[in-house]
Amino acid sequence: MKKTVICLAILTMMSAAVSCGNTGNNGTLENSQKTTTSSAVTTAVPEASKAEKTTAANVSAKSETENKAKDTEQNAPTFNESDRLFGGYVATQGDDLNLRNEPFPTADIIDTIPNGTQIDIYSCGRAGWYCTVFKGKSGYVSADYIKEIESYDAGTETANIYGYYPVTEQPRTSIAVSDLEGTWTCGDDTITFHDCSWNAGQFEMKTTYYDIQGSVLLEYTLTPDNMEEMWYTLYNKEGAFVTAFHAESGIQLTDIYAGQSGDPHYTRK
Incomplete structure (x- = not known):
């Protein structure tokens, strides 16, 4: 009888021990799950914050660009x-x-x-x-x-084979071939203008490769909108075109440039 009671007591104690062990394991899993969930939430917060900051920066940059464009538009002049x-x-x-x-x-x-x-x-x-x-x-x-762009009455004049029209009336502004009188240099090259009136004169050009003598004239070309551009045109003694310099108005000449490209560029010696 005593043996039976002792056995029952031992079985009861073993059962209680097993029950306590299961409860401990379940508690560990829950804690692990809670820790994982908490970690996930903690990680997600900075990402959301970064996205919000990026969006705010984009909005700020866009707003600044739009404001600058508006300021430029407001400052733009209007014409009559x-x-x-x-x-x-x-x-x-x-x-x-x-x-x-x-x-x-x-x-x-x-x-x-x-x-x-x-x-x-x-x-x-x-x-x-x-x-x-x-x-x-x-x-x-x-x-x-x-x-x-000087504008004059073209009259009945026709252009020469090089596309230049003669100027037959003295310009209203201070453009004159006589302004070219003297010697001009471009590196080792020189051009000397002499015997000049308001619309014509003579020149001598000396370069590394050749010497040319001829006439310089005040002429013009027509732009696509039928405006006149003034030129000092140089022709050799046979009448062949040599070069042309853009005729500036209302200034003391110290530089002359050939064509819109500006090459060659001569300065007064």
Whole structure:
């Protein structure tokens, strides 16, 4: 009888021990799951925060760009035909001319206008600056690099075989072949102009390869919009075309450039 009681007591204790062990294992799994879930949540938070910051930065950059565009649009000048001064062209002798959103040398650059480009010139009310439109953009350009396209009555004259028309009436602005009198140099090459009147004269050109004598004339060509561009044209004694220099107006000549490309470039000796 005692043995039976003792056995039952041992079995009861073993059963209790097994039950306690199962409860411990279940507790460990739950804690592990809770730890994993918590870790996942903790990891997700910074990612969400990063996404929010990126979106905010994009919105801020977009807003800044839109505001800048609006400011430029608000600063853009508007024109009336009565404000138009003349038809002109960019005369930088090679470089592009900056089109700015305000009439100041430090103002933002809207676009650049290539040398030789013809544009309409408008008054802007600030000395040393003009208004103009280029590729649909209105802005300001420095007056130092704008020349007027001279306009005269072409009459019944016809162009020569080189496309140049003779000037038969003295220009209203100070363009004259007599302004060329003297010697000009381009490296080792020289041109000497002499016996010049307002529309004609003589020249002697000396280069490394040849010497040429002939006549220099004041002539013009027609642009696509039928405006006249003035040139000092050089022909040899047989009447063959040698070269042409763009005729500047209203300035003391110190440089002359051949064609819109500016090559060759001669300076007064």
